Amino acid sequence: MRQFLMLYKAQLSAMFWSGNKKTAKKGKSLRPRSMAGQALLWVFVMALMGVYEFIFMSLLAAESQGDTAALASFPALVAFASMLLTVITTVSYAKTLLYEAKDYELLFSLPISGGVIVAAKIATLYTLDLIFSLAMMLPCGVFYGLFAAPSVTFYLFYFLLILFVPLIPILVACVVSALFSLIASRFRRTQMITIVLYAIFLCGVMSISFTMSSTTEEGLIGEMFMGALASVTAWYPPLAWFYEATVSGSALWALLFVGVSLACFALVALVIGKFYGRFQEIFRPRAVRRKYKAAEKSSGVMVALMKKDWKRLCSSAGIFMNQLVGLLMLVFFAVIFGVTDLAGGEEEAAEIMGVLFPFIFAMAASMVMDTSTSISLEGKTFPLIKSLPISPKTYLNSKIMLHMTLCAPVITLCGIGVSIAKGLSVVNLIACVVIPLCYAYSSGVIGLLINLKKYKFDWTSELMVAKNSLPVMLATFGGMILSLVPMGIAIALCGSGFPVSAVLIFFMALAVTVAVLMGVILNALGENLFMKIEY
Amino acid sequence: MLRFCDFSKTYKGGKRAVDGLSLHVEAGDIYGFIGHNGAGKTTSLKAACGILDFTEGNIYIGGISVKDDPLATKKMTAYIPDNPDLYEFMTGIAYLNFIGDIYGVPASERNELIRHYATMFEIEGDLASQIGSYSHGMKQKLAIISALIHKPKLLVLDEPFVGLDPKAAHLLKQVFAELCESGAAIFFSTHVLEVAQKLCNKIAIIKGGRLVVSGKTDEIVGDSSLEEVFLELADVEGGDA
Known part of the structure; x- marks a missing residue:
């Protein structure tokens, strides 16, 4: 006993305490991982x-x-x-x-x-x-x-x-x-x-x-x-x-x-x-004794970094499923919405459903959390990245590029598929694609920025950074709130007599503006945060 | 090739790891960097490679400041850490191709160099395996190959002989010699004083973040051994280990 x-105490300490051993050695003491922040988050x-x-x-x-x-x-x-x-x-x-x-x-x-x-x-x-x-x-x-x-x-x-x-x-x-x-x-x-x-x-x-x-x-x-x-x-x-x-x-x-x-x-x-x-x-x-396959052509830096992160994602089923569960949910929702008649044949209800779809897809898209852990998952190999001739901007952009490469095709196919299956208007179809895309981008940037600030390299299991970590929790619940609140407002506006198209166009414009703003913030803060990381 | 000019590094907690280090590694040099644990060797090496930020002094590689243009200096440099933490989820060949892509090495040239060095270090048959399945020595060999495939002008190594079998250590020394003949410079830290004495044309001894002595190995060692010189300097300074 x-x-x-x-052992249980040691495992919990490793899971909940932040700071990195190497940083700590140099004078920075290990401290509870923003315990107040975590507690506040759970209260929320x-x-x-x-x-x-x-x-x-x-x-x-x-x-x-x-x-x-x-x-x-x-x-x-x-x-x-x-x-x-x-x-x-x-x-x-x-x-x-x-x-x-x-x-x-x-x-x-x-x-x-x-x-x-x-x-x-x-x-x-x-x-x-x-x-x-x-x-x-x-x-x-x-x-x-x-x-x-x-x-x-x-x-x-x-x-x-x-x-x-x-x-x-x-x-x-x-x-x-x-x-x-x-x-x-x-x-x-x-x-x-x-x-x-x-x-x-x-x-x-x-x-x-x-x-x-x-x-x-x-x-x-x-x-x-x-x-x-x-x-x-x-x-x-x-x-x-x-x-x-x-x-x-x-x-x-x-x-x-x-x-x-x-x-x-x-x-x-x-x-x-x-x-x-x-x-x-x-x-x-396990080691395999077989002849390796030489590279047929070289790739650019951005592609090489994206390939590396993709391999990282695929290297663990736990990481893959947790980080990309949003995409699985998106496909699941699209199939359910596409094949079932949730409106019960009522025209008004069908119109409301049309307003809901973009936000529900957006919620699922913002639960794709690969960027929220991508810095922490570098683990002890982070100095390797810093020693390579890669600009911080290229490095960070490669993470967002991979995120969007994974999200964009699924969002587009699901948005178009559901819109066609439900006979939605063109504006509705565009909203089903544009709003989730903007959410995917914005949440990707937010996750990356939080992880640049709250990173953890000394982990013994990916679980320590990919499950219940602050960046992941903030991305998940932040995305949920930021999609459900506009969804409620959109439905209220439509219920008050505003034309559905006008409401959707307004929220599309808002989502695009926020996404652009996020891009600007990443450019302004990302490099500085990256350079500040010492390990 | 590599010049430390009054370089100092203080960590966030206030610990001054390196204090006013000035050192010059010229093209063709095999420069040994010796010191106790915690003397400031790794900090200096990491700062030279752009891994650690610093505010005091400067470091130049090929005449370019690491502070002002880190990308340009990194393109000329290869760094091998003491503990080769590589991407364990990649196969050996995927890792080498990743490094090749980052340094922009054309595929044909890269393949030739990979074949050459993988055969030399006897890991050709393991390149298709995941790095996670490698032993420490194999990881070290892979890290060395990854450093060599982009033909660096400066090779910075932290304890490069740790984990290598005698044959691989011997091969590495040969590679060092070949690189120096081609005009590259090698700067490495080590605790193996016999190796440093035999291999390096220049050495520097650092203690408590301060440079104790630097220069040509023959001149520093004289008729005694490097071990005796090192211990004598440590005693004279009265420092702790």
């Missing part, structure tokens, strides 16, 4: 979740008029959403943290068993995911208390069980990740196969959750929620235990939920720990 706690995320949850809870309360069953389904569904997001965000990283961490040799040389190492690493993952679960579930519990006035046992079990909610999803993610890695290791193009498997898995999870949440097509919101809960619990029984424990106040169900979660944790840590060394052997890069 002592070893576990020490919690507030954002709270707003959504309050809206749903108000609607449910108004509709149910004393029927607590419908209201009670909501906290359980929020718990499910939290579990789902935990699986989605953790599956691609479990491999990086567990099986490919750079500290493997150091840890394995110590007199610590594989089980303890794995337990400490999974506990680190758990801590990261718990923060997210708390942000989602705490406001929900408070609002449920306000609207349903439940007994004291609800508060007791609800707030206690939140601590155990991420456990099973994390373990599912660890097992799925190991399975995918084992399958992919049998192929020559291991990383590509892993990426494809993750993409299929994520699309599958998103499709199943979408299907489950839309089992009741029409009717009251309460009925829809209860229907969704019934189908979800059929797939995932622990959610039913959670529901029973919180709503009925049954200690037995609470014990079952906690017991199964902890037993799964112990079992997975034990099994993975037993084969930890073997996993490391399988997943590590």
